Structures are given as C-alpha cells and as structure tokens.
Amino acid sequence: MFKHIKNDLPASIVVFFVALPLCLGIALASGAPLFSGLIAGIIGGIVVGSLSGSHIGxxxxAAGLAAIVLTAIGTLGGFENFLVAVVLGGLIQIVFSILKAGVIAYYFPSSVIKGMLTGIGIIIILKQIPHFFGYNSNFSFFQTDGETTVSGIFNALNFISPGATLIAVIALAILILWDKVLSKKSKIFQLVQGPLVAVVVGILYFVFTNGNSEWGINEKLLVSVPIPESIESLGNLLSFPNFAVIGNSEVWITAFTIALVASLETLLCVEATDKLDPDKRTTPTNKELLAQGVGNSISGLLGGLPVTQVIVRSSANIQSGGRTKASAIIHGFFLLISVILIPRLLNMIPLSVLASILFLVGYKLAKPALFKKMYGLGWKQFIPFTVTVFGIVFTDLLIGIGLGLMVGIVVILLKSYQNSHFLHIEDKSNGKHRIKMTLAEEVTFFNKGAILKELDSLPNDTYLELNLLNTRFLDNDIIEILEDFALKAKQRNIDIQLVSKRGVEENPSSYIEFFRTRPKSTLSLS
Structure with a gap:
C-alpha cells in the first residue's frame, strides 16, 4: 500500500485541504453539529479507505445527502435519533454487499458518467465564486438562506472583500504556475504540492494583514474548526445515537433511504473514478458497499454524518498524483491530528484560498475540450451527456443522473427501432416490385413499430425477399407480426420468399410454422 508513498503523501495533503472545509460546510448545510462532519471525514478516510477495494477513491x-439529513433530523426529533438511522443504514449497505447489489454500477452509460463528472465540476466552480470574492462564509453546496447559486454570485460581486479576493487571486496564480510550469521543472515541485504552498501563503497573508481595515480578512471568511480545550474535552464534542427510538418506523424508513442513496452515489462515484484512474484499475463494487456500510455504522455510533465515496475529493486525489489507497487513509489521519493538535492554525486558512483550489479541481472535471470531444462522438453520446450536465447543475445529482439515464434509454430504443432491419428496393420486373428486407441479428419487441411500418407500407403486387440468414433471435411479438402479415399478403398479391439457414422457401405458412415450432424459451434461429 505504501509502494507509491512519494505520490500518495503529497496527494493526501491536497485531499486534506479540500476535505476540511467540505466536511464543515456539509455539516452546516445538514443542520448537524460541525464536528459531525469532521468525524465522517475521519471515518471515511481511515476506516472506509482501509476496507475499500478502490485505489484512488x-x-x-457527501453534499448529495445534506438535504436528506436536514429533513431527517427534524422528522426524527433530534440529531441523536437521526444517528440511529445512520447506524442502521450502514448495516443495510452491508446486506446490499452480501446480495451482490454492486452490479448496478455497470449499467450506467459512459456518457452519463462523464456528464456527472462535468456537472459536478461546473457546480464546484459556481459554488466557489462567492467564497473567492469573500462573500457568504457558509462553505456549502446548499443555500440555506433562500438564495440560488446565481443570486449568490451576483451578491458576491456587490460585497467583494478586497483582502479575500487578493489572496484568492494570488493562490490561483500559484496553483496554475505550479501545475503548468514548476511541476515540470523539478521533482521538488512534485513533492511539495501547489495547494499546500497556496494554503501556507494564505495563512501568512492573514497573519500579516490581521487588523488592517482595508486588506485584512474577516474571521467569518476563515475556516472554522471546533476547538477542544483539552484531550478530555474532545469527547464532549461527540454525540451518540439514542437507540431507544429503534422501534420507530420513521427511523427505519430514513435508514433505508440513506442506504439506498448513499449506495447509489458511491457506485456512480466508483464508476467515475475508475474512468479517471490513469492505471484504469477496476474497483470491486460489492467490496466497496461493504466498506461504506461498515464506515456508516461506525460514523453513526461516534456521532458522524453518513459517508459515501465522493467525486470532489477523489478527483482531487487523482489530479494530485495519488496512486493507492494510502492517500485516502493518510488524509483521514491528517484530519484527526489537525483537529486535536492544530485547530487554531487551521482556523487561519482563508476560505477564498480553498475556493481557488476547488476552482482548479472543477475546471479539470469540466474542461471545454470535453464538450467538443463528446459532440464529436455523435448525438447518441452528446445528448445524454448534455442532459445529465444540465440536470445536475439546475436540479441535483440524482435527478440529473436519472434524466441522463432516461435519455440514454430513449436513444437505445430509437437506435434499436432504426436498426431492426435493412430494406433494399431492387427493381420492378414482371409487374412486381422486388424488395429485399434483411432482419438484424437480434429482433425484439422494441423493433415491432419499425418492422410493422415497413411491411404495411409495401405496395401491392410486391415480391418480398425476407432474409434471416444473420438472425439468431426473433421475439414472439415479431413472429405474430409476420403471421398477421402472411394473411394480408395473399389479399394484396404479395409473394414472400424466406431465406434462412434452412434454405429458400416460397410458402408463407412454412416459415410461420418454422417460427412457431421453435422452443418458446429462446426462439433462436441458430
């Protein structure tokens, strides 16, 4: 696991700086204690990272669960009651893994997965614009003050903090310089990552400008980590589940909802991170569900939020050179150590600097070149991709993915409709049109409409050659269509010739009987 420690250690530092404000912001957006977000981050790194089969996840x-958590805490009558649902949700995920439910991850089109990554990248950029300019200290993906993302951006432009904006611009310049120039010059710049330098510069800027009315940074625009007075008092920040409510049906409904949504979000993230992995390794999805289930149960027992594999942190890990699960585990220990030893130092980090780091992460996920590439692959790829992107940006993650998946299914049905057969009109001889219809390798009920339309549009006095040489599967619905057409053909003076592996047959009833006598379980023509 520590074979690539020279890559994983600097990557874990970047992930730590990305994860820290997200843990706090998601807890804030969830209406939960801030410390619960840090507990979830620590468990997600150390426990889930150790058990997971993912190398770079x-x-x-997760931001996608914040709305569910916010509602559930109120419905269940308190955070301690909600923690019972988190523990049970983790146990349900373990059951999912035993039932091999991880296979669902393989049934999402790559265009939808790429759209998910791009949509999340755009959201990251949009949500960080206010923080970049020093507006709205609530570092979250969800607005709790009635604003939208767009209104938040415009308000940010009206309340620009000069100090926060200046250090954000400096940090962004450092990141771009490090990524495009310095990292290619020397190995020292690969070991010491740009985000770490940007954070250190941000802390120094805050220290030297503290108290300056014009260029200083207000404390509301800094990271806010709970500060325990001593090691003993650290336990006072923990919350524990109230198992007295375990018989409440609402608790079980919430638990199943958490398990279902967290599992789906994790599996989608697994699929996405595997595509981003430079080594193209494949994550065992059922093992991942087991790791997430154990992590959620422990997180709930210690007073933490639900956890999932998260694309923002995973992509930051990949882009920073992470190679193995060591980077995820080490980042969890960094969160734990920092909360205990250096919370006051962490509280000097400007949120605008962290916004600069996330800008770069978001841009790498949503590069304009990707839109051009997807467009070049044709409309069958571009439309589901685009619908997923807009769905995620204007609604939420799961709705956007659902819309993209539905469009992808419609595209498949449409292409199946179009590709059921090939119609070739040859010539007109002896007063009859000669028409050759070749059926596809597999013809199912999806193709009923297309085949029925072509058969009904044949002119009277036609000689139809029906070629089934390549057809290996014929659905019973198609057989019924051909049976009905054979009766109509006599009335319309249409002669039918069947070309199959049995040879050439002129009798329509012969080929119908041929289909009818096939085994109903397969209806195979091979």
Missing part, C-alpha cells in the same frame, strides 16, 4: 460526508 476518497470517502467522506
């Missing part, structure tokens, strides 16, 4: 509290 990073787990922690």
């Amino acid at each position: 990073v787990s922690g509290p």
Whole structure:
C-alpha cells in the first residue's frame, strides 16, 4: 500500500485541504453539529479507505445527502435519533454487499458518467465564486438562506472583500504556475504540492494583514474548526445515537433511504473514478458497499454524518498524483491530528484560498475540450451527456443522473427501432416490385413499430425477399407480426420468399410454422 508513498503523501495533503472545509460546510448545510462532519471525514478516510477495494477513491460526508439529513433530523426529533438511522443504514449497505447489489454500477452509460463528472465540476466552480470574492462564509453546496447559486454570485460581486479576493487571486496564480510550469521543472515541485504552498501563503497573508481595515480578512471568511480545550474535552464534542427510538418506523424508513442513496452515489462515484484512474484499475463494487456500510455504522455510533465515496475529493486525489489507497487513509489521519493538535492554525486558512483550489479541481472535471470531444462522438453520446450536465447543475445529482439515464434509454430504443432491419428496393420486373428486407441479428419487441411500418407500407403486387440468414433471435411479438402479415399478403398479391439457414422457401405458412415450432424459451434461429 505504501509502494507509491512519494505520490500518495503529497496527494493526501491536497485531499486534506479540500476535505476540511467540505466536511464543515456539509455539516452546516445538514443542520448537524460541525464536528459531525469532521468525524465522517475521519471515518471515511481511515476506516472506509482501509476496507475499500478502490485505489484512488476518497470517502467522506457527501453534499448529495445534506438535504436528506436536514429533513431527517427534524422528522426524527433530534440529531441523536437521526444517528440511529445512520447506524442502521450502514448495516443495510452491508446486506446490499452480501446480495451482490454492486452490479448496478455497470449499467450506467459512459456518457452519463462523464456528464456527472462535468456537472459536478461546473457546480464546484459556481459554488466557489462567492467564497473567492469573500462573500457568504457558509462553505456549502446548499443555500440555506433562500438564495440560488446565481443570486449568490451576483451578491458576491456587490460585497467583494478586497483582502479575500487578493489572496484568492494570488493562490490561483500559484496553483496554475505550479501545475503548468514548476511541476515540470523539478521533482521538488512534485513533492511539495501547489495547494499546500497556496494554503501556507494564505495563512501568512492573514497573519500579516490581521487588523488592517482595508486588506485584512474577516474571521467569518476563515475556516472554522471546533476547538477542544483539552484531550478530555474532545469527547464532549461527540454525540451518540439514542437507540431507544429503534422501534420507530420513521427511523427505519430514513435508514433505508440513506442506504439506498448513499449506495447509489458511491457506485456512480466508483464508476467515475475508475474512468479517471490513469492505471484504469477496476474497483470491486460489492467490496466497496461493504466498506461504506461498515464506515456508516461506525460514523453513526461516534456521532458522524453518513459517508459515501465522493467525486470532489477523489478527483482531487487523482489530479494530485495519488496512486493507492494510502492517500485516502493518510488524509483521514491528517484530519484527526489537525483537529486535536492544530485547530487554531487551521482556523487561519482563508476560505477564498480553498475556493481557488476547488476552482482548479472543477475546471479539470469540466474542461471545454470535453464538450467538443463528446459532440464529436455523435448525438447518441452528446445528448445524454448534455442532459445529465444540465440536470445536475439546475436540479441535483440524482435527478440529473436519472434524466441522463432516461435519455440514454430513449436513444437505445430509437437506435434499436432504426436498426431492426435493412430494406433494399431492387427493381420492378414482371409487374412486381422486388424488395429485399434483411432482419438484424437480434429482433425484439422494441423493433415491432419499425418492422410493422415497413411491411404495411409495401405496395401491392410486391415480391418480398425476407432474409434471416444473420438472425439468431426473433421475439414472439415479431413472429405474430409476420403471421398477421402472411394473411394480408395473399389479399394484396404479395409473394414472400424466406431465406434462412434452412434454405429458400416460397410458402408463407412454412416459415410461420418454422417460427412457431421453435422452443418458446429462446426462439433462436441458430
């Protein structure tokens, strides 16, 4: 696991700086204690990272669950009651893994997965614009003040903090310089990552400008980590589940909802991170569900939020050179150590600097070149991709993915409709049109409409050659269509010739009987 420590250690530092404000922000957006977000981040790194089969995936509290958590805490009558649902949700995920439910991840088109990555990248950029300019200290993906993302951006332009904006611009310049120039010059710039330098510069800027009315940074625009007075008092920040409510049906409904949504979000993230992995390794999805289930149960027992594998942290890990699960585990220990030893130092980090780091992460996920590439692959790829992107940006993650998947299914049905047969009109001889219809290798009920339309549009006095040489599967619905057409053919003076592996047959009833006598379980023509 530590074979690539020279890559994983600097990557874990970047993931740590990305994860820290997200853990706090998601807890804030969820209406939960801030410390619960940090607990989830620590468990996601150390526990889930150790058990997971993913080499580069990073787990922690997820923005996609924040709305569910916010509602559930109120419905269940308190955070301690909600923690019972988190523990049970983790146990349900373990059951999912035993039932091999991880296979669902393989049934999402790549265009939808790429659209998910791009949509999340755009959301990351949009949500960080206010923080970049020093507006709205709530570092979250969900607005709790009635604003939208767009209104938040316009308000940010009206309330620009000069100090926060200046250090954000400096940090962004450092990141771009490090990524495009310095990292290619020397190995030292690969070991010491740009985000770490940007954070250190941000802390120094805050220290030297503290108290300056014009260029200083307000404390509301800094990271806010709970500060325990001593090691003993650290336990006072923990919350524990109230198992007295375990018989409440609402708790079980919430638990199943958490398990279902967290599992789906994790599996989608697994599929996406595997595509981003430079080594193209494949994550065992059922093992991932087991790791997530164990992590959620422990997180709930210690007072943490639900965890999933998260694309923002995972992509930051990949882009920073992470090679093995060591980077995820180490980032979890960094969260734990920092909360205990250096919370006051962490609280000097400007949120605008972290926004600059996430800008770069978002841009790499949503590069304009990707839109051009998807367009070049044709409309069958571009439309589901685009629908997924817009769905995620204007609604939420799961709705956007659902819309993209539905469009992808419609595209498949449409192409199946179009590709059921090939119609070739040869010539007109002896007063009859000669028409050759070749059926596809597999013809199912999806193709009923297309075949029925072509058969009904044949002119009277036609000689039809029906070629089934390549057809290996014929659905019973298609057989019924051909049976009905054979009766109509006599009335319309249409002669039918069947070309199959049995040879050439002129009698329509012969080929109908041929189909009818096939085994109903397969209806195979091979």
